[in-house]
Amino acid sequence: MGRRYAAVLRVAPGVEIVGYADPDPRALDAARRISPAPGFADHRALLAEARPDAVCVCTPDDLHREPAVDALDAGAALLVEKPLATTPEDADAIQRAAERAGTPAMVGHLLRFDARYAAARQAVAAGGVGRVLHVRAFRSAAAADRRRRGARISALWHLAVHDVDLARWITGCEVTAAAASGVTDLDGALVVAAAHLVLEGGALATLDASWALPDAFAGRVWTGFTVMGTTGCLDVPSTHASVAAHAAGGVTYTDPTRFFEPPGLSPQGALRDEISAFLDAVRGRTALPVPLVEGVRAVRVVAALERALASRAWVPVAT
Numbered sequence: 001m002g003r004r005y006a007a008v009l010r011v012a013p014g015v016e017i018v019g020y021a022d023p024d025p026r027a028l029d030a031a032r033r034i035s036p037a038p039g040f041a042d043h044r045a046l047l048a049e050a051r052p053d054a055v056c057v058c059t060p061d062d063l064h065r066e067p068a069v070d071a072l073d074a075g076a077a078l079l080v081e082k083p084l085a086t087t088p089e090d091a092d093a094i095q096r097a098a099e100r101a102g103t104p105a106m107v108g109h110l111l112r113f114d115a116r117y118a119a120a121r122q123a124v125a126a127g128g129v130g131r132v133l134h135v136r137a138f139r140s141a142a143a144a145d146r147r148r149r150g151a152r153i154s155a156l157w158h159l160a161v162h163d164v165d166l167a168r169w170i171t172g173c174e175v176t177a178a179a180a181s182g183v184t185d186l187d188g189a190l191v192v193a194a195a196h197l198v199l200e201g202g203a204l205a206t207l208d209a210s211w212a213l214p215d216a217f218a219g220r221v222w223t224g225f226t227v228m229g230t231t232g233c234l235d236v237p238s239t240h241a242s243v244a245a246h247a248a249g250g251v252t253y254t255d256p257t258r259f260f261e262p263p264g265l266s267p268q269g270a271l272r273d274e275i276s277a278f279l280d281a282v283r284g285r286t287a288l289p290v291p292l293v294e295g296v297r298a299v300r301v302v303a304a305l306e307r308a309l310a311s312r313a314w315v316p317v318a319t
């Protein structure tokens with residue numbers, strides 16, 4: 001993700017990239033090929049020497065707390081990738097640091113900037129489906145993603161957190177209870193998880209997240225999101241194979257709604273729009289579109305799902 005952020009920020013009006021931090025020198029080289037700026041092996045050196053006004057944290061899912069808190073303590077505005085954290089304690093620590101600092105701090109729940117989900121939210125708020133009865137969502141990614149991430153993070157944290165956030169945001173209802181079951185592979189990594197969430201008002205959300213697609217699956221991710229109500233239904237289907245690029249190495253598929261980097265053009269899609277909305281808020285032009293508390297609430301729900309998976313029992317979620 002850091003590379004995608006660099007590609008967007010490189011052409012963002014009024015933005016200068018003052019530095020990158022990554023302990024992996026290959027990642028620093030890749031970033032500097034997108035836009036030249038000093039590279040630091042430690043984020044603390046970046047904060048001390050480059051003194052950024054704003055920091056984007058794109059570290060692995062379970063390693064957001066330290067760079068996020070240090071950036072806020074250094075007075076920088078913060079955009080931190082989803083999930084905000086992988087424990088409620090880490091999420092609360094980032095939230096407390098933001099309150100101490102008083103600088104704008106936002107969590108990157110990217111799909112809120114996908115026009116299809118935003119339209120679904122507007123329609124639900126306008127009464128377009130009547131009273132919401134059921135949210136049904138699935139998010140399946142390729143097994144290669146599990147091989148890359150599965151040892152440190154579950155599909156619930158990495159994938160289901162998107163749909164947890166969308167279910168809350170689109171229905172406007174908090175989650176009050178969670179249950180889950182899952183399938184593990186021979187290494188013990190969670191491959192498939194099925195989640196049930198009870199929403200305020202009594203609607204049910206059923207979400208599944210998996211890292212079970214074959215690596216050859218077009219676009220390597222397959223999603224669906226449906227809201228059913230007393231008078232209608234809204235469906236946001238997958239766009240996994242929307243744009244096919246054919247070249248000597250074969251065919252690659254791109255979902256143009258999220259990260260679209262058409263050859264010869266600057267990046268387009270939800271990530272560009274998310275970063276642009278963050279920059280507007282940092283400049284004081286607009287309110288923060290996704291305040292940290294939204295990330296804290298999503299973390300609480302996923303933490304409850306993890307507990308439910310382990311205990312095979314319903315787990316209440318504090319609202």
Ligand SMILES: NC(=O)c1ccc[n+]([C@@H]2O[C@H](COP(=O)([O-])OP(=O)(O)OC[C@H]3O[C@@H](n4cnc5c(N)ncnc54)[C@H](O)[C@@H]3O)[C@@H](O)[C@H]2O)c1
Nearest residue numbers: 001002021022023024027043058059060061081082083110
């Ligand atoms: N919104 C989306 O659709 C989407 C898609 C992919 C990833 N993500 C999120 O983006 C984040 C990063 O995911 P990724 O796929 O880029 O992970 P990745 O593992 O490919 O890259 C993470 C990078 O962070 C570096 N790193 C580790 N510790 C660091 C530290 N203390 N300081 C600086 N750098 C450090 C690693 O060396 C690595 O280069 C995760 O939170 C993930 O959930 C979001």
